[in-house]
Structures are given as structure tokens and as C-alpha cells.
Amino acid sequence: MNPVQLETYLAIVRQGSLSRAAHHLFVSQSTISQRLDSLEKEYGVKLLNREKGVKSISLTNEGERFYQLALKYETLMIEARSIGKMQEGTTVTVGAVDSVHNYILHDLYARIIDELPHIRLGIHTYQSDQIYSLIAGNQLDIGFSLQDRIMRDVKVTQLFEEQMVLVYPTEDGESVVENGSLNPTKQLLINWGAEYQIWHEKHWGPVANTAIQVDTVKMLYMFLSKGGYWAIVPISVARALREKGGWPILQLTDRPPNRVCYYVAKEEINQAAREVSEVIFRSGELIGQIVKLWEDG
Known part of the structure; x- marks a missing residue:
């Protein structure tokens, strides 16, 4: 696959039709068709479902898989074209869960950029279990x-921990809630790790049995706004939800274990990742102090 074929295929998929792809690339539709035909012949697969009288296209199973490969190829080409510029700086990729990125570490990222202007950050959101495999496969520098x-x-190092609390839009005025008084069918679950799963099972059964599981705070807010739902979240998230929705932060009679966040990286990392890591660990104490203030407040 050459760059022209790559550009053509991605344009077809993104534009949704051969005619719109042709308009996007400033070539004729017959040229688009010829490039697609040559690509399909080169790999011996049918990439698109094309029916007479139907303007839009759909991908075959092979086309779906090929599209994912084409995206990776596109990324590599972009990096190759930027190699001259990248001599002046290096990108360090960082991965974390949504709530850690947005409610704890956003100020840390700003500090890294200020202190290390020669380094670019690639910030990506993943589930906790994905981060280890991505680190092991050298697809992330720091997780x-x-x-x-x-x-x-x-290398795995504890960076900070924070208290877990209950967010429940209620007007009964209680600050401490009995675990058993909560309706499990109205729980909004984010899986906070192995210790949390054990604690959760004691009160409401396995996390896998929970009716509504979400993975972003935005989804939590959407359901909480409907009323009647409740969620157990870190204090950093609870304070953000309180500011946005005005909901009280409550304690449970049997409190959940604290949420612990770990720094994860290869034992041997490049110079840029080392510099970023140094800023992270210098900021670790500050993060802990901020979390403590949240808990006291």
C-alpha cells in the first residue's frame, strides 16, 4: 500500500462514499474507483460493499480490519514526516483512567509542560488493566x-491515595448512610480495583451483577441528574460533582477502602520519560496535600 492508496481508502471511509472522497481529494470518482480496485487486488480482499443505486458505502469484515491497520499506517507516516521537527523535542506518552486525568493530574501535566518545554506530552485514557499491557508493549512511556x-x-510505585465517599442526591440531611439502606438497582458502578470489589461484594454482591456500570464521570453525572441513583467515588470526583450538581458528599457506616493510584513504567526508560518522571515524583507530595485538603474540606 502506497501513500496515495492509503489517503484514498481513509478518505472513502471518512467521507462515506466514493463521490465525496473524490470531491475531498480533488480527483474524479473514476480515479477513486481505480485506486480502490488496485488496493483490493494487491491484497486479494474485498474492502467495501458497493451496491448499484446506493451512494453510501459500508465496510466488509476485511475492510474493518484493514481500516484499523490503515489508521496505524497513517500515524506512522505522520511521525515519519515530522521526524525533522521531532529532533527539537520528544513526545512522552502518558496513560491513565478518566477520573485520574481530569480530577487529579491536570495541574501536574501543566507543570510538566512549564518545566520541560522541550518535551511534548501525549495524554491518553485507558482502563487500569490496559495500562500494564501497554507499558509492557512499549506503547506507553508512563501509566x-x-x-x-x-x-x-x-516499576510500580504508589503515587497517592484518596478517600472514597458516597454521592447521593438526597434531601434527608443525613451525613452518614447505612450501606444496607442503599438500593443496589440504583447504583452507578465504576470498578475501582480489587480491594473495592471485595468490599463491594460484602454489601451488594459481585460488581459484575450491578445493573449500571459506567467508565467516565460524565456518564455518572448524566444518571445522577435523573435522581434516585447513587455512586461511590473518590473525594476528588465527589467535589467536582458537588460543584456541578450541588449534591452532598456523604460517608458510609462501613467505609470503602481508599483509592490508590500507582505510577507504572518500564525499569529502563528514555531520557525524556525520566525527566517527566522526576517532575511527577517531585509533585507527589503536593498531590497528597491537595487530596488531604479535599478530605478535610
Whole structure:
């Protein structure tokens, strides 16, 4: 596959039809068709479902898989074209769960950019279990996971921990709620790790049985706004929800274990990732102080 074929295929998929792809690339529709035909012949697969009288296209199973490969190829080409510019700086990729990125570490990222202007940050959102495999596969330089694992050649260090609390839009005025008084069918679950799962099972059964599971705070807010739902979240998230929705932050009679966030990286990392890591660990104490203030407030 050459760059022209790549550009053509991605344009077809993104524009949704051969005619719109042709208009986008400033070529004729017959040229688009010829490029697509040559691509299909080169790999011996049918990439698109094309029916007479139907303007839009759909991908075959092979076309779906090929599209994912084409996206990776596109990324590599962009990086290759930027290699001259990248000599002046290096990108360090960082992965974490949504709530850690947006409610704890956003100020840390700003500090890294201020202190290390020659380094670019690639910030990506993943689930905790994904982060370890991405680190091991050299697809991430640094990860922040809610899970503690032992992996060969991977360094895992606790960065901070924070209290878990109940957010429940209620007007009964109570500040402490009995675990057993909560309706499990109205729970909004985010899986906060192994210790949390054990604690959760004691009161409401396995997390897998929960009716509504979400993975972003935005989804939590949407359901909480409907009323009647409740969620157990870190204090940092609870304060953000309180500011946005005005909902009280409550304690449970049997409190959940604190959420712990771990720094994860290969034992041997490049110079840029080392510099970023130094800023992270210098800021670790500050993050802990901020979390403590949230809990006291």
C-alpha cells in the first residue's frame, strides 16, 4: 500500500462514499474507483460493499480490519514526516483512567509542560488493566493505574491515595448512610480495583451483577441528574460533582477502602520519560496535600 492508496481508502471511509472522497481529494470518482480496485487486488480482499443505486458505502469484515491497520499506517507516516521537527523535542506518552486525568493530574501535566518545554506530552485514557499491557508493549512511556501488579522489568510505585465517599442526591440531611439502606438497582458502578470489589461484594454482591456500570464521570453525572441513583467515588470526583450538581458528599457506616493510584513504567526508560518522571515524583507530595485538603474540606 502506497501513500496515495492509503489517503484514498481513509478518505472513502471518512467521507462515506466514493463521490465525496473524490470531491475531498480533488480527483474524479473514476480515479477513486481505480485506486480502490488496485488496493483490493494487491491484497486479494474485498474492502467495501458497493451496491448499484446506493451512494453510501459500508465496510466488509476485511475492510474493518484493514481500516484499523490503515489508521496505524497513517500515524506512522505522520511521525515519519515530522521526524525533522521531532529532533527539537520528544513526545512522552502518558496513560491513565478518566477520573485520574481530569480530577487529579491536570495541574501536574501543566507543570510538566512549564518545566520541560522541550518535551511534548501525549495524554491518553485507558482502563487500569490496559495500562500494564501497554507499558509492557512499549506503547506507553508512563501509566497511572488503580491496580498494583508485579511484572517483569516494570516499576510500580504508589503515587497517592484518596478517600472514597458516597454521592447521593438526597434531601434527608443525613451525613452518614447505612450501606444496607442503599438500593443496589440504583447504583452507578465504576470498578475501582480489587480491594473495592471485595468490599463491594460484602454489601451488594459481585460488581459484575450491578445493573449500571459506567467508565467516565460524565456518564455518572448524566444518571445522577435523573435522581434516585447513587455512586461511590473518590473525594476528588465527589467535589467536582458537588460543584456541578450541588449534591452532598456523604460517608458510609462501613467505609470503602481508599483509592490508590500507582505510577507504572518500564525499569529502563528514555531520557525524556525520566525527566517527566522526576517532575511527577517531585509533585507527589503536593498531590497528597491537595487530596488531604479535599478530605478535610
